[in-house]
Amino acid sequence: MSAELIDGKSFAAGLRARVAEHVPAFQKVTGRVPGLAVVLVGEDPASAVYVRSKGKATREAGMESFEHRPAANVSQAELLALVDTLNADPAVDGILVQLPLPNHLDAQEVLLRIDPDKDVDGFHPVNAGRLVTGLPGFVPCTPLGCLMLLEDRLGDLSGLDAVVVGRSNIVGKPMAALLTAKSCTVTIAHSRTRNLPHYLRHADIVVAAVGIDHFVQGDWLKPGATVIDVGINRVDGKLTGDVDFDSAASVAGAITPVPGGVGPMTIACLLRNTLVAAHRREGVPLDERAI
Numbered sequence: 001m002s003a004e005l006i007d008g009k010s011f012a013a014g015l016r017a018r019v020a021e022h023v024p025a026f027q028k029v030t031g032r033v034p035g036l037a038v039v040l041v042g043e044d045p046a047s048a049v050y051v052r053s054k055g056k057a058t059r060e061a062g063m064e065s066f067e068h069r070p071a072a073n074v075s076q077a078e079l080l081a082l083v084d085t086l087n088a089d090p091a092v093d094g095i096l097v098q099l100p101l102p103n104h105l106d107a108q109e110v111l112l113r114i115d116p117d118k119d120v121d122g123f124h125p126v127n128a129g130r131l132v133t134g135l136p137g138f139v140p141c142t143p144l145g146c147l148m149l150l151e152d153r154l155g156d157l158s159g160l161d162a163v164v165v166g167r168s169n170i171v172g173k174p175m176a177a178l179l180t181a182k183s184c185t186v187t188i189a190h191s192r193t194r195n196l197p198h199y200l201r202h203a204d205i206v207v208a209a210v211g212i213d214h215f216v217q218g219d220w221l222k223p224g225a226t227v228i229d230v231g232i233n234r235v236d237g238k239l240t241g242d243v244d245f246d247s248a249a250s251v252a253g254a255i256t257p258v259p260g261g262v263g264p265m266t267i268a269c270l271l272r273n274t275l276v277a278a279h280r281r282e283g284v285p286l287d288e289r290a291i
């Protein structure tokens with residue numbers, strides 16, 4: 001292995017600490033701390049683990065965590081009414097409805113109901129539109145975390161060739177928009193792309209978010225490329241990424257491990273977005289680029 005490991009765990013710890021440092025000043029001005037409401041419908045064990053760690057991280061940053069756990073059989077109308085209540089609650093700066101929702105619920109309608117200015121997940125179409133048009137809004141946490149790791153490693157990304165493998169609304173599409181805004185030349189590839197090695201050969205940056213374990217092979221990469229692996233695939237009880245780590249690490253210049261790469265950045269960025277939402281809602285100035 002010649003690639004440097006990108007330590008997302010350590011970067012995320014630093015980001016969480018920077019977020020926490022801003023809470024006392026916010027509290028001094030407003031008399032309250034930023035608040036994040038997380039809604040978990042039902043008892044899905046994986047989602048319950050995520051929600052618990054989000055709550056814990058929120059409290060550790062000195063912010064308030066509001067947890068709502070409607071039963072799995074909650075009706076669409078009841079869930080929409082809960083979102084309305086959170087939209088109207090002045091103590092709530094950020095709202096996150098944990099996905100996936102049970103099949104009888106319409107997730108799109110629920111996400112559309114969230115006030116875009118409290119949408120710290122960045123999933124509302126208004127925030128997707130703000131991102132592509134360059135307006136201030138909220139960017140989904142996982143691609144935002146990937147961008148921070150890339151800028152930390154590479155500095156100015158201007159002019160670099162980037163390939164995003166995956167076109168989801170949560171990662172691939174916003175990732176491509178963020179890299180475009182940073183003046184990269186961006187290709188969006190996906191599971192149906194013909195001849196993916198052809199595109200990867202020129203890529204200075206590869207973000208793999210296609211949800212297929214060991215999909216991207218090392219001999220497809222440009223030597224020295226920076227590789228961000230967003231994949232979290234469970235294979236025989238083990239977490240694996242979308243990149244064939246061993247072969248990629250012998251060609252890439254730097255690569256994120258799975259776990260310990262992108263994963264820890266997602267929660268850290270959620271806290272960052274909540275801090276930003278709180279400052280914007282209260283009109284308290286905050287240098288967002290410094291966090």
Ligand code: GUN
Pocket residue numbers: 050096097098099100121141266
């Ligand atoms: N389920 C898995 N990851 C996420 C996330 O980042 N946000 C939400 N709302 N649901 C998820």
